Amino acid sequence: MNLGFPLFPEQASTMAPKVDALLFFLVAVSVFFVTLIFFMIIFFAVKYRRRAEDERPRPIEGAFWLEVFWSLIPFGLTMVIFVWGAIIFVDIFSPPNDALEIGIVGRQWMWKAQHPEGQREINELHVPVRQPVKLMMTSEDVIHDFFLPAFRLKQDVLPGRYTRLWFEATKAGVYPLYCAEYCGTQHSGMTGRVVVLEPADFEKWLSGGATGMSMAELGESLFQRFGCAACHRATGTSQGPSLAGLFGKTVELQQGITVTADENYIRESIVDPRAKIVAGYQPIMPTFKGLVSEEAILQIIAYIKSLSAPERKPAQR
């Protein structure tokens, strides 16, 4: 169907056909019920139209089994839709372990991206085709939303914590990126594009704009510059817990509870160190809130992550 203007978005991720399949099922269900209801109403309204002013139709109270019947049919159908939708949703929130990780920082009114190799982009995101990509996203000010219609994906981007979004592009090309959560005056200008490249082209693009330092290396230099290493030594006893092998581990806190050392935990420990104190340590770490930018925190996290993967070279591709 070519009407001179598009009526359906492009399918460019592994998720898109799954979402569209459920959409088509729902459209079919809806067309069926709308047709049924419209037909019944028109049919009854015409067939039983008032023919004489003094008509007194015989009363019908209702029918128990009919009520049960037309309660159970929608119940069954909605449960199918519910399970189907939930399966896709769980998929959307389960990034594969080998995903390429890119940091995203939103602010009024632009998107900033940071690649593990250190490349940075604004309002653009270059990714390789057929490779899972995971975005670690946060905002510097209000709530934004990273929306990729061609991938059928979106995720709110919140200040003060990380949210994740993963995708695997299936087709090289250029796709729109929108901010979907209203964020102020230039909300509709907070757009950009995602450029999906063939792996060879992506490598070429990566080597083109390299800064020389990877995200983890940048993070390591920050780690030295802020004097973190003075307390967080890799070995032996020190005033702060060692960060070697920390990422992804379970940490025991003072109150006897445990947390998983994920990105949000590390971020919180940098900007609000007293929120969670590791068992056996004193709450002496000062806050770095306002001293480190969101992009710098992402770099430090990349560095701490690299400490947990001795078998892999830091920031390997």
Next chain:
Amino acid sequence: MNDFEIERREHYLNVNYGIRSWLFTTDHKRIAWLYLLSVTLFFFIGGLFATLIRLELMTPQGDLVQAETYNKLFTMHGVTMIFFFLIPSIPAVLGNFLVPMMIGARDLAFPRLNLASWYIFILGGAFTLMAAAAGGVDTGWTFYTPYSSIYSNTHVVLTVVGVFVTGFSSILTGLNFIVTIHKMRAPGMTWFRLPLFIWAHYATSIIFILGTPVIAITLVLVGLERIFGLGIFDPALGGDPVLFQHLFWFYSHPAVYIMVLPAMGVVSELIACFSRKRVFGYNVVAFASLAIAVIGFLVWGHHMFVSGQSVHASILFSLLSFLVAIPSAVKVFNWTATLYKGSVSYDAPMLYALGFIGLFTIGGLTGLFLAALGIDVHVHDTYFVIAHFHYIMVGGSVMGYLGGIHFWWPKMTGRRYPEGWARLAALIIFIGFHLTFFPQFVLGYMGMPRRYHVYPPDFQVLNVMSTAGASILAVGYVLPLVYLIWSLRYGTVAGANPWGARGLEWETPSPPPTDNFERVPMVTEGAYAYEKDPEEIYSFGKPAHV
């Protein structure tokens, strides 16, 4: 009865005259008129904002208004339409007029509180209009934090105060209805003889009372953070922005049912009257209203599937959202079945009622798309959502409201509106509505985000269609305003029961006397006993005046 007799007989409209007799009235019927005038004003103010939005969106560039103005327009459109038109429309106008009359009472339980509710409503409205006049507010009607509490440079506090104040009007109206329905039913008017309109208003009142305080508290917290920097929602102050969304939607999702349940009540009355049948499955429809009110409180998280809410919570909210769809579906089936073997006439109120079913069905089914987690991730905050809730709230609630206004107009005024024009208006609204909002489903799935002042050129054709539809819709809304006002003077005299309806409100003259019934009514039959004569259903005992 002729013109002369309406003038001569004493009724609630001519019992006394002058502005004071209206501003200090405690008669629920006159208070209904105060609300009717005020919500009509707000409807056309909100409509003016919508007109400007649609004109701006004719072209992809931002050429009619600036981004800042555009953001204020959609915010003021939402705030006005939701808090000052949709929420009060049916309950405060038709509910106020009809709840006492339908159950055979002289007034609501607390007449002075009822008048106070209107003053509170007007006070809240004045704050909000003041905010608009002072330069407006640009947060969206959802007031999401930390944008609203910290970053916006517009009149957030003034607007929030307006919404906060007007909330008390809802609470007091809900309280008044619940007490009235419990304590003031006429002899023989048992619970299961009540019209479904009453059941719907009972369910709505529960939401008014339980939900509104939560939005009030939430908006106070936004104000505290904004004025005093108290850290509640802004993470920079140690707050949690998602907490706001939980609190906001805990009220604002049930508020959708505040808007649609009363419309469902109206539709039940209309379908029964114009097919001269009992509503099929009366008990089921009555309990469906209560089920919607109760389950409606447990689904707020479906506005937050991509907000960072936990996956487990989202799955549970999705499941509950599907469950709340079922009573709505059952109602649609029951209304359709009511037509079966009936005596169906096509008077204007019936056209509105059938239009309601058509639009509500599409609105409800597209709600399933949004409740489905996998699809919601894609269509959340796009025009798909806009289209969906306009089908429910404009297609549903406004059609129900207009149907109800036409149906009870003869009772309220003693005169009939011009039937031909009214049918034409119903048709224009139905067509204009589809043309306005159906293209937005397509736009949304294509990925056009809501609240966009400028948009990619690919989306233009569908936006132009939508704007064209909106201009048809506008004609459809202005027409009733014109001919209803005309009918106040020139309409034919209606008589007590022009539709041959069986509700108790039709057993007293039109317009009714101040005390509604000259003698205390007694009821021996359930609502909608269209197979019987009114004399077999109702008898009138001792004089109401003691």
